[in-house]
Amino acid sequence: MDDTARGAATALRSAPACRLHREGPPPAGPGLLATVHHGDAATPPELVAGVPRVRLRVSADAAAGFTETWTAPGTVHSGRSGGMVFAHTDEHLFLAGHLPRGDRCARAVAVAYSAAFELVLSLGFPRLVRMWNLVRGINDTRSGTEVYRAFCAGRAEAFDRHRARGLGMPAATAVGALGGGIGFHLLATRSAGVTHLENPRQVAAYRYPRRYGPRPPSFSRATWLQPDPVEPGRGVLYVSGTAGILGHESVHPGDARRQCDVALRNIAVLIGRANTARHGIAAGFTPTDLRSVRVYVRHARDLDAVRARCALALDPAADVVFVVTDLCRRELLVEIEAVASASGGARCASAPHGGGPAP
Numbered sequence: 001m002d003d004t005a006r007g008a009a010t011a012l013r014s015a016p017a018c019r020l021h022r023e024g025p026p027p028a029g030p031g032l033l034a035t036v037h038h039g040d041a042a043t044p045p046e047l048v049a050g051v052p053r054v055r056l057r058v059s060a061d062a063a064a065g066f067t068e069t070w071t072a073p074g075t076v077h078s079g080r081s082g083g084m085v086f087a088h089t090d091e092h093l094f095l096a097g098h099l100p101r102g103d104r105c106a107r108a109v110a111v112a113y114s115a116a117f118e119l120v121l122s123l124g125f126p127r128l129v130r131m132w133n134l135v136r137g138i139n140d141t142r143s144g145t146e147v148y149r150a151f152c153a154g155r156a157e158a159f160d161r162h163r164a165r166g167l168g169m170p171a172a173t174a175v176g177a178l179g180g181g182i183g184f185h186l187l188a189t190r191s192a193g194v195t196h197l198e199n200p201r202q203v204a205a206y207r208y209p210r211r212y213g214p215r216p217p218s219f220s221r222a223t224w225l226q227p228d229p230v231e232p233g234r235g236v237l238y239v240s241g242t243a244g245i246l247g248h249e250s251v252h253p254g255d256a257r258r259q260c261d262v263a264l265r266n267i268a269v270l271i272g273r274a275n276t277a278r279h280g281i282a283a284g285f286t287p288t289d290l291r292s293v294r295v296y297v298r299h300a301r302d303l304d305a306v307r308a309r310c311a312l313a314l315d316p317a318a319d320v321v322f323v324v325t326d327l328c329r330r331e332l333l334v335e336i337e338a339v340a341s342a343s344g345g346a347r348c349a350s351a352p353h354g355g356g357p358a359p
């Protein structure tokens with residue numbers, strides 16, 4: 001293969017890329033898999049000019065809105081099925097679905113998520129990489145069970161049904177939303193290497209004890225996507241929403257600043273070389289490598305303190321958005337998700353582990 005052909009082949013074996021835009025939706029470009037608007041209106045996902053469009057209402061402050069675009073190299077095909085929309089290249093799939101407001105019980109979630117997993121499998125993308133779940137009234141207990149707990153029970157049932165067909169639990173986020181019922185979107189891949197990571201500082205979420213709900217949450221702490229089997233050091237690490245939880249317990253109730261520091265330290269250990277090596281991944285990261293960072297804050301009054309703590313740990317060049325919304329446990333005040341990429345070569349292979357403030 002000459003250099004040009006090798007370059008093209010490498011590009012085609014790349015992970016989906018996320019960009020955050022604060023100035024409204026960007027013009028459509030090649031390889032656009034989806035746009036996700038975080039604004040003042042929630043609508044069921046739709047195809048606009050053949051591109052999946054998700055509109056979420058996460059924040060009361062419309063001025064805090066932003067648009068996220070997902071791109072992947074190659075020709076994009078898109079479609080609709082059973083109220084869901086999707087787009088894929090040969091290698092990567094984006095899929096979005098929605099449950100109306102009245103359907104936040106375990107049964108409805110199990111049905112909707114099972115349908116999504118069926119579609120993922122029938123389209124030929126059996127490796128889940130990343131999932132987002134935006135849940136209206138996530139801490140609402142008026143039905144007798146907290147909405148998040150009912151959501152977890154339904155989602156766990158959907159994973160149970162598909163486990164035998166090889167569907168693993170990917171990195172995920174589940175946070176509150178102000179509009180819609182439950183909106184979800186996901187990334188999956190056909191054949192790229194996928195490794196799900198756990199964090200030595202935290203009990204695996206799928207092993208949380210029963211006191212947090214009848215079924216534990218179904219997600220991994222991070223997922224490493226390695227597009228090319230012969231380039232083990234090149235890939236993307238998708239970091240789940242990470243909060244101030246040690247073991248399985250929320251720490252520092254009422255103190256957003258200290259919860260933020262614990263979340264940052266959790267991420268530092270999760271993505272650090274000691275932990276990635278333990279999972280057989282040939283790249284390691286520090287918090288300054290994080291990009292497409294999303295910081296969810298329960299109360300607007302904590303924004304300044306959380307911003308200041310994040311500024312100490314993150315790279316000044318990182319794209320960071322702050323979203324004010326509810327989180328999966330009432331006592332949690334801050335949660336952080338992000339992406340880290342490695343282009344292969346010495347830098348990532350030798351990156352030190354750790355970084356960020358101590359808990």
Ligand SMILES: C=C(O[C@@H]1C=C(C(=O)O)C=C[C@H]1O)C(=O)O
Nearest residue numbers: 172173174217219241243245328
């Ligand atoms: C913060 C936590 O969980 C949150 C809930 C998730 C889910 O249920 O998918 C995923 C990540 C976080 O958004 C945690 O348990 O550590």
